[in-house]
Amino acid sequence: MNTKAFASHADTEEKKVTFEQLSEHAWAYTAEGDPNTGIVIGDDAVLVADTQATPAMAADVIRRIREVTDKPIKYVVLTHYHAVRVLGASAYQPQQILASQDTYDLIVERGEADKASEIGRFPRLFRNVETVPAGMTWPTITFSGKLTLWLGKLEVQLLQLGRGHTKGDTVVWLPGEKTLLSGDLVEFDATPYAGDAYFSDWPQTLQNIAALKPSALVPGRGPALKGEAQVSKGLDVTRAFVSDLYASVKAGAATGKDLKTVYRETYAALKPKYGHWVIFDHCMPFDVTRAYDEATQYRDPRIWTAERDRQMWETLES
Numbered sequence: 001m002n003t004k005a006f007a008s009h010a011d012t013e014e015k016k017v018t019f020e021q022l023s024e025h026a027w028a029y030t031a032e033g034d035p036n037t038g039i040v041i042g043d044d045a046v047l048v049a050d051t052q053a054t055p056a057m058a059a060d061v062i063r064r065i066r067e068v069t070d071k072p073i074k075y076v077v078l079t080h081y082h083a084v085r086v087l088g089a090s091a092y093q094p095q096q097i098l099a100s101q102d103t104y105d106l107i108v109e110r111g112e113a114d115k116a117s118e119i120g121r122f123p124r125l126f127r128n129v130e131t132v133p134a135g136m137t138w139p140t141i142t143f144s145g146k147l148t149l150w151l152g153k154l155e156v157q158l159l160q161l162g163r164g165h166t167k168g169d170t171v172v173w174l175p176g177e178k179t180l181l182s183g184d185l186v187e188f189d190a191t192p193y194a195g196d197a198y199f200s201d202w203p204q205t206l207q208n209i210a211a212l213k214p215s216a217l218v219p220g221r222g223p224a225l226k227g228e229a230q231v232s233k234g235l236d237v238t239r240a241f242v243s244d245l246y247a248s249v250k251a252g253a254a255t256g257k258d259l260k261t262v263y264r265e266t267y268a269a270l271k272p273k274y275g276h277w278v279i280f281d282h283c284m285p286f287d288v289t290r291a292y293d294e295a296t297q298y299r300d301p302r303i304w305t306a307e308r309d310r311q312m313w314e315t316l317e318s
């Protein structure tokens with residue numbers, strides 16, 4: 001087996017951005033499988049969910065928002081703590097940065113390590129990384145379970161529907177428009193990254209999203225999903241990937257196989273069905289390592305550091 005280029009170092013191709021309206025107040029900024037941003041334009045203010053990885057990259061989101069509204073960008077929502085989602089926040093100069101308390105706690109515990117880890121993994125996604133301020137992106141308001149914002153008469157709910165991609169996952173829900181911004185709980189034509197996941201919980205969390213009956217959804221990666229059929233498909237394929245991967249890893253771990261053997265077997269089992277998805281080769285070593293941990297001895301995800309990333313990659317891909 002030839003050693004693959006580390007993480008996404010071989011991914012250098014620029015992606016085409018789409019900025020489109022999904023419902024009366026919701027917009028999607030998507031880029032062919034790169035991290036998405038969701039935008040809510042209320043009566044008196046704008047809310048941005050997931051910021052892009054650097055202020056320089058966030059500037060393109062702001063430019064597109066300004067093509068459709070001059071209302072102030074008051075709120076930034078962090079759907080979870082990953083650097084690629086939060087380090088662009090300063091560009092928006094928001095009045096408030098909102099996140100779940102669980103996300104805040106993860107930033108305290110592992111934010112610095114995650115920042116170094118992610119910048120090392122995916123150079124193209126941290127374009128103009130020198131524009132990122134020192135330190136962390138800190139929420140100014142946290143909540144547990146549910147927080148309701150009113151952008152004038154527009155109701156915006158921030159909901160924790162369960163653990164999945166991380167323990168702090170938050171979705172943005174417009175109940176009046178049945179539109180949802182899911183963060184990385186849902187992906188479409190893109191491989192779920194599960195290095196910090198709760199495999200046992202994730203499928204039920206997706207069921208909880210389905211119970212809201214969204215008619216439009218901005219996934220963490222991939223095209224915006226329009227109509228209940230597309231939304232349902234997005235939920236189904238994410239659930240299938242998470243479930244298939246965990247079932248394979250659990251079966252291997254139960255028979256006493258080591259991580260490298262389980263990785264090779266799981267990779268071979270999943271590649272025919274999912275191998276064409278964006279970042280499949282990047283995610284699989286991290287996903288299988290976390291699934292193996294959860295199936296054996298680590299209920300909670302261990303912290304990824306730049307050094308641990310490289311050691312894991314060398315072990316599994318050499």
